[in-house]
Amino acid sequence: MKPGLKYAFPVLGALLLMLSLTSILQSNQQVDERKVRMAMRQIGHDYLLGLGDDRSTVPAVEKSGELSFILPLAREIDYDSIMTITQGVLTKFELRQPYSLALLDCGDGQEFLGAFFDFTTGTRINNDLDEAACRSREQDARCANLSLQLHPDDPGPGTGFYLGLLVGLSFLLIGPVLDWSKPRQELTLDADAPRRLPLGTEAALLPDVQRLEWGGQQHELTYRECKLLTYLAENPNAVLAREKIHDAVWGDEGVMVGRSLDVFISRLRKKIADIEAVSIETVHGVGYRFRVG
Template sequence: MDRKLVLLIMAGGMLLLLVGFVSRQNSKTDFDEAREMIVMRQIAHSILQQTGDSSSPVSPVKRISENKFQLTFPVSFSFSPDSLVKSIDRIISKHDLPSNYIVQVSEAQNNKVVFGYAILGTEQQNIVPCRGRRQPALPYTIFISFRDKPFSPGTWLILGGVCLLIAAAVITLRSKRNRQTTTETETANNAINPSLQIGNYLFYPSVQRLVFAGEEIILTSKESKLLSIFAAEPNEIIDRNRLQKEVWEDEGVIVGRSLDVFVSKLRKRLEQDSAVKINSIHGKGYKLEIG
């Protein structure tokens, strides 16, 4: 059962991993990436227009990482932080780009950040310092970074697949540990309570138990004593007087039919294995025959 369950869980985990990786690979197409670059060029064009420059070419936009862009400008310009914030936000909102992003404006020559702000979804969370402080005309570089999506559908599928594979490993280890514990317990039990093989039966004299095909049969003390004598000398005739003496010697009085009654009980205990029989030997006693 555990093996089938582990195989099913592993198959499910591998399927989720495969679908998750494919989903992540396809989460942003070449079309999406080209569209983002065009929107960034639109932002650069708008900034130049705000400065009154409608003739300078827009420099190529550089994608630094999946969600970070660098905008450079061929000329120096001065800008108002308020106008810059409104212009960039208007274009980003219009083209449905992520609503959480950070903008940093650096001097192109020394990479010193002169202005920066964060748009975090709501007016209360937005961080826009230095409003009203117009920046001097310099060659600037603008960096726009969008927040990564922490858990895309593909990421959730991958996490689910990993969890299933971990679960399969845990079940496998637990099953292996249980089997080891069972084996150690059985070994310990056998050491404490040694068994005797009687055909397909296991006989544990110290705890008065017979076991057949995993089924436990509880014996009385006299049944156990009697069977111990038979098991010690299989296929040998055991004298009737000896059996009576060894089994009933502590009671003082021996009832003649007691031995026959208990032999009959043992025969019923052993009847599940047709190769095991207790036969009466006329005028002598009994014999435990094991075929």
């Protein structure tokens, strides 16, 4: 497996896991409180119009808790009428969560009539809140305020969450698994393999072991031959001045006597003569060029 892929899989896996966990921590539905307040005022307006009252002011909506609001109408309220109006207004304002609708006593604020509703059907849901639903009993006329509480749906993790979790964990593991599946011998050879400088398409120079390889054969080089050929191979197709070559190959080891460089060039030419597309050219008055291609 390519080294880049070995690290890409765990990174992608971590991102998928993070996205999956983030999605489950976030609420499935975000409720706009401003929209809820407007909806409650619309409920109050429609209820008063149903009583033939088009002049009274609809009071401001008060927040009483998390997604819980009170409309202080401060009057006797017919629960059946307000229930029907509420369902229609919530539909109009696209507030499609289950909700509880209750009447609160103006004096002590206690809930004396209410129920929990399924928005989709508009019917009551049997749960603990239904203990306050006493619509079947005779009620005394009393001053009441309207309470509305929304209950956003929380169906729990969906298919996407579990799929993201599974793929994310798989990606985290696939890189190490594929890496471990490599033969141990291959890993050892890769780690200990000497440096290789390609010479054309069919040969290679191994400067660490002073060896030239091509055609399935190995050719040993002297220290100076290897150092000279390494410098030339590291600068393919570049015109290299004699002085520059001397500094790179001999350095401070002393002054090159006579035509020593030419002698070593001649030796190398013989050793690479059978390698196609590779040659050492003389650039008259300047130096040499290692031609590749």
